[in-house]
Amino acid sequence: xxxxxxxDQLELTAAAAEFFSEQVPIAGIRAxxxxxxxxxxxTWLAGAELGLLGLSAPExxxxxxxxxxxxxxxxxxxxxxxxxxxxxxxxxxxRLAVLAGRPDLAASMVDGRTAVALxxxxxxxxxxxxxxxxxxxxxxxxxxxxLVLGEDGAALVETAAxxxxxxxxxxxxxxxxxxxxxxxxSAACWLPADQEPLRLRALVLASAMLVGIAEAVRDQxxxxxxxxxxxxxxxxxxxxIKHRCADMAVAAEAALSQTMFGAVALQSGRADREFQVLAAxxxxxxxxxxxxxxxxxxxxxxxxxxxxxxxxxLKRAQVLDHxxxxxTDALGGLLAQAAAQ
Amino acid sequence: MDLDFxxxxxxxxxxxxxxxxxxxxxxxxxxxxxxMREFDLGWQRTQWEGGWAGxxxxxxxxxxxxxxxxxxxxxxxxxxxxxxxxDANFVGLSHAGPTLMTRATEEQKAFxxxxxxxxxxxxxxxxxxxxxxxxxAALSTRAVIDGDELVVTGQKIWTSFANIAxxxxxxxRTTRGDSKHHGITWVICDMNSPxxxxxxxxxxxxxxxxxxxxxxxxxxxxxxxxGGVDDGWRxxxxxxxxxxxxxxxxxxxxxxxxxxxxxxxxREHPGPDGRRPAIEDDEIARRLATARAExxxxxxxxxxxxxxxxxxxxxGPEGSMLKLYYAExxxxxxxxxxxxxxxxALRLVSRWAPxxxxxxxxxxxxxxxxxxxxxxxxxxxxxxxxxxxxx
Numbered sequence: 048x049x050x051x052x053x054x055d056q057l058e059l060t061a062a063a064a065e066f067f068s069e070q071v072p073i074a075g076i077r078a079x080x081x082x083x084x085x086x087x088x089x090t091w092l093a094g095a096e097l098g099l100l101g102l103s104a105p106e107x108x109x110x111x112x113x114x115x116x117x118x119x120x121x122x123x124x125x126x127x128x129x130x131x132x133x134x135x136x137x138x139x140x141x142r143l144a145v146l147a148g149r150p151d152l153a154a155s156m157v158d159g160r161t162a163v164a165l166x167x168x169x170x171x172x173x174x175x176x177x178x179x180x181x182x183x184x185x186x187x188x189x190x191x192x193x194l195v196l197g198e199d200g201a202a203l204v205e206t207a208a209x210x211x212x213x214x215x216x217x218x219x220x221x222x223x224x225x226x227x228x229x230x231x232x233s234a235a236c237w238l239p240a241d242q243e244p245l246r247l248r249a250l251v252l253a254s255a256m257l258v259g260i261a262e263a264v265r266d267q268x269x270x271x272x273x274x275x276x277x278x279x280x281x282x283x284x285x286x287x288i289k290h291r292c293a294d295m296a297v298a299a300e301a302a303l304s305q306t307m308f309g310a311v312a313l314q315s316g317r318a319d320r321e322f323q324v325l326a327a328x329x330x331x332x333x334x335x336x337x338x339x340x341x342x343x344x345x346x347x348x349x350x351x352x353x354x355x356x357x358x359x360x361l362k363r364a365q366v367l368d369h370x371x372x373x374x375t376d377a378l379g380g381l382l383a384q385a386a387a388q
Numbered sequence: 389m390d391l392d393f394x395x396x397x398x399x400x401x402x403x404x405x406x407x408x409x410x411x412x413x414x415x416x417x418x419x420x421x422x423x424m425r426e427f428d429l430g431w432q433r434t435q436w437e438g439g440w441a442g443x444x445x446x447x448x449x450x451x452x453x454x455x456x457x458x459x460x461x462x463x464x465x466x467x468x469x470x471x472x473x474x475d476a477n478f479v480g481l482s483h484a485g486p487t488l489m490t491r492a493t494e495e496q497k498a499f500x501x502x503x504x505x506x507x508x509x510x511x512x513x514x515x516x517x518x519x520x521x522x523x524x525a526a527l528s529t530r531a532v533i534d535g536d537e538l539v540v541t542g543q544k545i546w547t548s549f550a551n552i553a554x555x556x557x558x559x560x561r562t563t564r565g566d567s568k569h570h571g572i573t574w575v576i577c578d579m580n581s582p583x584x585x586x587x588x589x590x591x592x593x594x595x596x597x598x599x600x601x602x603x604x605x606x607x608x609x610x611x612x613x614x615g616g617v618d619d620g621w622r623x624x625x626x627x628x629x630x631x632x633x634x635x636x637x638x639x640x641x642x643x644x645x646x647x648x649x650x651x652x653x654x655r656e657h658p659g660p661d662g663r664r665p666a667i668e669d670d671e672i673a674r675r676l677a678t679a680r681a682e683x684x685x686x687x688x689x690x691x692x693x694x695x696x697x698x699x700x701x702x703x704g705p706e707g708s709m710l711k712l713y714y715a716e717x718x719x720x721x722x723x724x725x726x727x728x729x730x731x732x733a734l735r736l737v738s739r740w741a742p743x744x745x746x747x748x749x750x751x752x753x754x755x756x757x758x759x760x761x762x763x764x765x766x767x768x769x770x771x772x773x774x775x776x777x778x779x
Contacts, residue, residue, distance in 0.1 A: 304688035
């Protein structure tokens, strides 16, 4: 039993963190605000080159063959860095392609040539034959496929098959949003949920990103509390500030521990894996949303400006909180589970 | 990372489960002090005779010499029996014992540690005073050296089980100087010494173990000092970090079972509308699910904490995060139960009653964010020592 990162995992996450802080600075989100894609192709390919898209993919398709715990630790860094771009969709898409017997497709995702956007079904349905209905698509620019999670399984559908996408104003400057209404589009790949619970995997990686956000806002708020001087003292001496930072730290720690527990539970096929993953999503969403809100408050007027990063954490956290599963469904789903193992 | 227990650990769990099934006390724990003492010590003695006392304590002091993982397994299995905590044995096993192990002389260890494990003695903690609660170093109970004895005069308060204890880990002021942290001495006090007056304090839960203790020229041999005269603050801090680090593992593990029991109750007990089961009320259902998620996270944090302790040996300030999170979740669970049981919330049922009493548990939950350092003090520690915020 070991829930702490190994030396190898610490090296892996340090390398990922270094890549994001050097190549994908948060200020870039503001700079690219009016660009069609939230991340430039060169940086996307550099990330693929580093192996970020194939961590858990088998070596036959160019992946590293690592575990979901390794991948979750890297997605925590993606969340911490607020890195834009279709990382989540492409990594999940590669997993789907491998399990659906399309290693060629998976290989082109792992090396960055084929990007996969996430699509949320607003109404309609998705199945082995394909999908029909109304969709919201995240970061569609440059994508070849969209990934759609349904009740019975997950599908990859060609982005071109969705017809005209209508760009929408999204809440997060780092996430492009569009909607599509599709009569019928066939699935390039279909993975039944009883073969692989891809939604749980998606929830683990989203939870890991939320953990990264919760830790980032904890650190940003604490730094501000150390340096911002009012009434002749750093504001962090006041318990009104200090205790809020402490609460952020505890929530982030709880979210991290549970997310890693959920990742390992899913990976090892424990009977209570769904219980553990839903719990991870619930505590990590709350840690990120509460923490990002507190961070804005602790920064005062500055926290309310577009120029500051504080709102970017909140907005990404809201996007992730609403992906794959709404909170009431997560809570209902958790209560419907048998007790933890 | 993995959640797998080794074959030896799995077998250990099997043995624990079998033994507990056969040996856990079936009768209700008496509520009057003498009966409570006999019950708690008797249960500890049974564990010792079965070879289960001091699982992670070194063999040389009568323990099993196993790791915190086995200790965790014991707590998990123990929680499943539905028995309340180790209670009167808590200070000896989780506080005084570990402190003696790190700071005491070999003679002190050889004398006291086996007695704790065997269930011969009850320990209590003499730290807080009327004028020194969160500001523990402000303590003023005085000890004057007279020959080879300390002569202690003053008052301690919030001393659980002082009325049935044999020994006390007592903090006294031996030197009054510029630094309030210097001049404190940690000493083992015999609770049967002349000059000690123990008076019970009734709690909001109605328990019989809470006390205040008065010392009127109580004479304690100097050889009972642990860690040196005037150096007691360092000794006390090691005790407190143990308390926050690993001593609450049992409570954390038990809280998950409490939540499951509450969910079962909510499936059967009529909810706010008096007709449908409580769990069909949306608000109650969401709070139950949130509590489930939080106790899952508490368990994951506990596991991570055990792993950290295996790597580093001494509990650090992370223990305060666990303690704070546990206390806040425990209080929410206590309060949620009052909503689940609806009008039955008017009836006082002790948490020691068979099946557990939700109303008694509710009032007891308030102690969890006060005892062992308030949640506010834990937030200060996290702010100062984990986040490095200015003081």
